[in-house]
Amino acid sequence: MIQPTFSIDKISADLKKDEPINLAKAYPGTYSISDVASNLFGQMKVTEEIHISTNNNHTSEIKIAFPGQSYHFETNFPEATLFVNGKSTGKRLEEFSVLGPFPEDQEVSLYAELTSTDGKKLKSEQITQRDDVWGSLYFTFEENAVAAVSTDHSEDGSDDVEQKVLDFRDAYENALNQHNFDLIADYMAPGSFAEEELMEYIKENDGKSYTYDFVENEITETRKVNETTYEISTFEKFIFTNHLGEKTDYEKDKVYTLIKTDSGFKIKFINIKNTDRNKL
Numbered sequence: 001m002i003q004p005t006f007s008i009d010k011i012s013a014d015l016k017k018d019e020p021i022n023l024a025k026a027y028p029g030t031y032s033i034s035d036v037a038s039n040l041f042g043q044m045k046v047t048e049e050i051h052i053s054t055n056n057n058h059t060s061e062i063k064i065a066f067p068g069q070s071y072h073f074e075t076n077f078p079e080a081t082l083f084v085n086g087k088s089t090g091k092r093l094e095e096f097s098v099l100g101p102f103p104e105d106q107e108v109s110l111y112a113e114l115t116s117t118d119g120k121k122l123k124s125e126q127i128t129q130r131d132d133v134w135g136s137l138y139f140t141f142e143e144n145a146v147a148a149v150s151t152d153h154s155e156d157g158s159d160d161v162e163q164k165v166l167d168f169r170d171a172y173e174n175a176l177n178q179h180n181f182d183l184i185a186d187y188m189a190p191g192s193f194a195e196e197e198l199m200e201y202i203k204e205n206d207g208k209s210y211t212y213d214f215v216e217n218e219i220t221e222t223r224k225v226n227e228t229t230y231e232i233s234t235f236e237k238f239i240f241t242n243h244l245g246e247k248t249d250y251e252k253d254k255v256y257t258l259i260k261t262d263s264g265f266k267i268k269f270i271n272i273k274n275t276d277r278n279k280l
Contacts, residue, residue: 028052037066038178040089041129042103044068068101071132075139080112080124081167082139087174088113090167090187099137102129112139115163161230161258161265162219168256168267169217169236175202176212189259189266197270209243220253228260233273239280247280 035046044066078094085108093112102108111126124139131137168187175183181202188195214236221233236252257269 026052028054033062035066038180038183039101040084040183041100041108042106043178044101044103066101067104069104069129070098070100070102071129071135071137073099073137073139075112075124076143077112077114077139077141080114080139080141083111083113083123085109087170088167090164090171093139100129110137110139112141114141161232162222164258164265165219165232165234165256165267166217169214169234172198173212173214173238176205179206187267189261189268192266192268194267194270211241213239213241215239230258230265232256232258249278249280251276 030049030051032047032049037044046066050062073093073096075093079092082089082091082093082096082099099110107128107130109126109128112124114122122141124141127137127139129137164187168184171184171187175181175198179202181199184198185195188198216235216237218235219232220235223231223233225231232255234254234256236250236254238250240248240250242248252272253274255269255271255273256267257271258265259268
């Protein structure tokens with residue numbers, strides 16, 4: 001899903017697809033506008049000039065079309081997880097109807113990954129969106145190499161929830177830096193405290209200049225509470241850079257509570273047990 005941001009002069013607003021908004025009052029004239037939208041596959045930008053003229057309704061409608069292309073795909077293992085630019089999307093190929101849209105000015109690397117019953121990672125050939133064949137991208141695995149592949153990595157399912165948390169961390173880094181909650185929405189249990197908290201945090205920081213660099217994400221303990229609930233303990237290290245370029249090193253111990261839903265395990269709570277911070 002694309003989350004566009006529109007700006008004209010010093011006025012900015014977040015847009016939703018096919019939903020009009022009232023932006024601002026303006027005198028007739030020519031204005032420079034810029035639009036930014038991001039999704040799992042990158043960031044798309046548009047800069048153009050528009051002309052506002054007088055009319056009987058005293059309104060001017062601006063329609064924005066972002067340059068980008070979507071692709072169909074083929075695979076012999078739809079349960080494989082899609083990776084974009086080396087990072088897991090946390091989604092299986094079978095969860096996508098199409099891939100994209102992709103930025104026209106960026107080459108995006110793609111591959112799919114399976115895990116064998118002995119824990120080995122199996123990857124499809126790495127491609128970019130420009131390797132399409134008549135509008136389709138191909139993620140194929142050699143059948144003999146993945147004969148033992150199963151999406152159930154362990155008898156109790158703990159491998160699945162551990163990987164879910166690690167995939168979430170990859171997605172969360174992108175969500176923070178792109179100010180886009182949609183990039184982690186699929187990891188959240190609907191209506192949960194974790195969903196509400198992270199949605200509000202990203203919203204509060206929208207428009208602020210900063211970067212997060214996730215350095216380490218380690219699973220330290222996994223506890224099966226019952227058949228539908230797991231608690232995953234983690235050690236996480238990242239570097240935060242503020243708008244002044246000042247860097248702070250953070251180390252956190254957390255406990256993620258995941259519950260089983262109709263669409264797999266989702267994060268319900270995130271409990272921060274300890275935080276250490278040091279100025280760099």
